[in-house]
Amino acid sequence: MRSYLRQQRICYLLQLRVLSTSLFDGLLAVFFPLMFATAALLVYRIKDDPDGMQYAGLGAAIMGMWTCQGVIASSLLTRERWAGTLELLVAAPIPLSRVLVPITMALSTIGLYCVVATIVWERLVFDIRLEIASWPLFVLSVLMSALTLALFGFFLSVTAVRYRTSWSLGAALEYPGWLLCGFLVPVDLLPDWLHPLSWSIPTTWAMAAVRDAANGVSPWGNLGLCVAVGLVYAVVAAYLGRRLVESARRHATLALT
């Protein structure tokens, strides 16, 4: 267990170093989330409703993490494939899940940086002072959002082992995710037939928990559902990872760029 945790920690730190070395990348990581947040807040500001701005401000913060994690995670292994490291990762004598989870965790850390940057941006540019009833529960909810989004990213990334174009799945999920997860519009406003789809994404529950914590409502129920759904993705991804590696070995897709 100690060696397992050590492997996860070292790989996480080194992957975080890969992701955070470039200042340009650091700026680019928040550029799009900040622009999207700006657009959303400009729309909400028209009504001059402080509650509405609080709603949009919280949503825009988590939306940045979704953009960062959801889109990049699915192209994660594609980038490893282009770099020629994918075969080496697959050829390692440990399960692929032990390789991928630290990478998606590192991505989530960048996602957390997006959350903080968005909150600062909202304060500086829109003068939004988020009213948070319980800061500990709010921080916990944001951290759980990052963790479960990492597990969701893990699920998205394993598909790339077998399917070279699966990175486009992440790109395709970005904007529907804004609606489905309730970042800017309540999930209740979506058509009923879309609700199950919303509920199947851990970030929907994480977003609800973040709002609960901010509004002084107990977030534990939503946090529990968020963790449960995230774990389902982790288990499915671990299983799929094994199957897809087998399939990639059979169909010779590991080295194809």
Add this chain to the structure above:
Amino acid sequence: MTLAVEATELRRTFRTTTGTVRRTRKDVEAVKGISFHIEQGELFGLLGPNGAGKTTTIKMLITLLLPTSGSARVLGHDVVADTREVRRRIGYVFGGDRGLYERLSARDNLRYFSELYGVPPRTQATRIDELLELVGLTERDRERVEGYSRGMRQRLHIARGLLHDPDVLFLDEPSIGIDPVGARELRATIGNLVEMGKTVLLTTHYMFEADELCDRIAVIREGEIVAEGTPAQLKGRVSGGRVVEVETYGVLEETVAEVGTVAGIRSVAVEERGQQQVLIIQCERDAEVTQAVLARLGDVRVGRVTAREPTLEDAYVELVTGS
């Protein structure tokens, strides 16, 4: 003693598709039922032209590809059934720029792969130091890989492949694109590995490299092994003869074919050297072919004509061209 590598009737077929609306599927047989074995501590060369099936063979042996049929064992472990056991015991190094994290230093790259390949934490730092020393990167171990030359990257690849002290090392064209000095250093490193008792399977295009390093060589052509033996044995396949080289300018294919019909000539290959086309003529040892060849060349402008003993490259060319 258990064989280091044992391949039996190993076969691999790829399915390709063409067309957008009417898709046509075609099976391409990259490796056609090859068999060979490698003893422990041996340096075995797999030679062949591009597309001959060398890399496909290696990828089946290192568990990255499943064979379509046949079987292979590495140190007694089946490459399909005992994947993890095989992976623990092998190292894989390929040629070229890719396969490293550009934004990490050499030391961090090795730290990362140490964790993936199960190098015990207690010995990790020492092991990394030893390997950096072995490949001559100690002085620049904390620089990012993106600033490394191709030769430095290649040496780092070798260090990575050796991290978990594998018993069998697969080197897939490791010297490709490296300058002569770097290639010489690389050959010395590979030689050291064998002295350390490692088993090495090496693929290369460079005949002198194979000649200098390999204990045994298999020549693979279109997915089939066409010859196997020591470098001396392979050279012996053409050493019953002699090689005549004729420098020509603007020789036509038909003329080359005519030269091939001269009595005593076994094969003729053409090598482009700048403006020249050098005819490499393999002939019987006692055959006097020079006059007859010049006569066949007719009006073609001819430069120097020289005769020499056959090399491993001559044997290789004869084998892969099927002449």
